[in-house]
Amino acid sequence: RMEKKIAVLAGDGIGPEVMAEAIKVLKVVEKEFGIAMAFEEADVGGCAIDKHGHALPEKTLDVCRQSDAILFGSVGGPKWESLPPEQQPERAALLPLRKIFDLFCNLRPARVYSALASASPLRPDIVGDGFDILCLRELAGGIYFGQPKGREGTGPKERAYDTMVYHRWEIQRIARKAFEIARTRRKKVTSIDKANVLTSMVLWREVVVEMARDYPDVTLNHMYVDNATMQLMRDPHQFDVLLCGNMFGDILSDQCAMLTGSLGLLPSASLGASDFGLYEPAGGSAPDIAGQGIANPIAQILSAALMLRHSFHREDAASAVERAVAETIEAGLRTADIARGAQRPVSTTAMGDAIAERVRRS
Ligand code: NAD
Ligand code: IPM
Ligand code: MN
Numbered sequence: 001r002m003e004k005k006i007a008v009l010a011g012d013g014i015g016p017e018v019m020a021e022a023i024k025v026l027k028v029v030e031k032e033f034g035i036a037m038a039f040e041e042a043d044v045g046g047c048a049i050d051k052h053g054h055a056l057p058e059k060t061l062d063v064c065r066q067s068d069a070i071l072f073g074s075v076g077g078p079k080w081e082s083l084p085p086e087q088q089p090e091r092a093a094l095l096p097l098r099k100i101f102d103l104f105c106n107l108r109p110a111r112v113y114s115a116l117a118s119a120s121p122l123r124p125d126i127v128g129d130g131f132d133i134l135c136l137r138e139l140a141g142g143i144y145f146g147q148p149k150g151r152e153g154t155g156p157k158e159r160a161y162d163t164m165v166y167h168r169w170e171i172q173r174i175a176r177k178a179f180e181i182a183r184t185r186r187k188k189v190t191s192i193d194k195a196n197v198l199t200s201m202v203l204w205r206e207v208v209v210e211m212a213r214d215y216p217d218v219t220l221n222h223m224y225v226d227n228a229t230m231q232l233m234r235d236p237h238q239f240d241v242l243l244c245g246n247m248f249g250d251i252l253s254d255q256c257a258m259l260t261g262s263l264g265l266l267p268s269a270s271l272g273a274s275d276f277g278l279y280e281p282a283g284g285s286a287p288d289i290a291g292q293g294i295a296n297p298i299a300q301i302l303s304a305a306l307m308l309r310h311s312f313h314r315e316d317a318a319s320a321v322e323r324a325v326a327e328t329i330e331a332g333l334r335t336a337d338i339a340r341g342a343q344r345p346v347s348t349t350a351m352g353d354a355i356a357e358r359v360r361r362s
Helices: 015-033 046-052 058-065 089-100 114-119 168-183 199-212 225-234 246-259 298-310 315-330 348-361
Strands: 004-011 037-041 069-074 105-111 132-138 150-152 159-161 188-193 219-224 241-244 269-271 277-279
Touching: 004 015, 004 058, 015 037, 015 069, 015 298, 015 315, 015 348, 046 089, 069 089, 069 298, 105 168, 105 246, 114 315, 132 168, 132 246, 168 188, 168 199, 168 241, 188 199, 188 225, 188 246, 199 219, 219 225, 225 246, 241 246, 269 298, 277 298, 298 315, 298 348, 315 348
Parallel strands: 004 037, 004 069, 069 277, 132 241, 188 219, 188 241
Antiparallel strands: 105 132, 105 269, 150 159, 269 277
């Protein structure tokens, strides 16, 4: 099949606002780079609960199964927080999608654009000329999915629990990715764990050490997650690939995002064993700013670029989109989240227009 089929799952909150800008950019890519794309929209998340009674309707899953990639916005929000937890959009739609397609490998590249150094909350002498961290997060295991999970009893004896569990093969496959990717970068892997307390993390560290023997050209070090949160702020330049389990990667990637200026800048790619992938911003539905047309579309647009690279193998188009984003920032355009001092913020659509226009001229 020549044409690439993309399942477009915009979801809730700012999802549809930022998704429109990513599609705008992809339509320019389609023309300029000769990549035929068919976009199929499907309901997901809270809006799917409202319309169909389920956060991940069977029809949506079918659209995903018939596609080459999923472009995902974000799901969830206050409206659905009073539902039973298993029915809420995050747990009934996003986690099942990751699990069904076995998307265990989540790439969250946090890069500081030189023109945006002043948007970082870090001091200029710490940001320096920018840093480039790849947060690599295991996405289909760990405490998110471990069994048993449950809640039982009443009164003070009521209890609730989750299970943090990792199998050797799960650690092996994500660790292998970390070393392979590090080889294409600065050849450094920092494995994040809590091996001083958690048994699952003792195994994590052991398996990562074993895997490192296959990669003598890559430097491996280990860091406890508490120290890592501190080290990220003290000196982000020391990191290249951050190898994390599911929960620690969730937490550290938000921190990495803010160190680059905003959560609205951080894209992600969720990959499995094939070319199929799910691409989404690391941030969420941002209910505090939804509907105002001020959300930053860059994370969604950069997620589309990751799709072009990892699912469609079009490095030319992917880097053109990334360059267009960098140039738009260099030209001074700022949405509210990355505007500082006297900078006048632009809208979501103005940012999307400017990036699309630069891709057109590339
Ligand atoms: P959030 O990521 O939605 O927002 C955190 C903060 O970052 C907010 O102040 C928000 O305005 C800001 N922000 C996030 N993206 C932005 C963007 N593109 N531009 C400008 N500012 C941006 O996290 P939250 O508030 O903890 O969660 C809100 C809802 O989103 C919850 O229901 C949560 O479960 C859900 N969520 C969904 C996803 C997802 O679908 N992938 C990811 C994270 C959170
Ligand atoms: C993310 C989000 C999700 C996660 C939630 C919404 C399930 O925070 O993609 O980072 O915790 O993985
Ligand atoms: Mn998160």
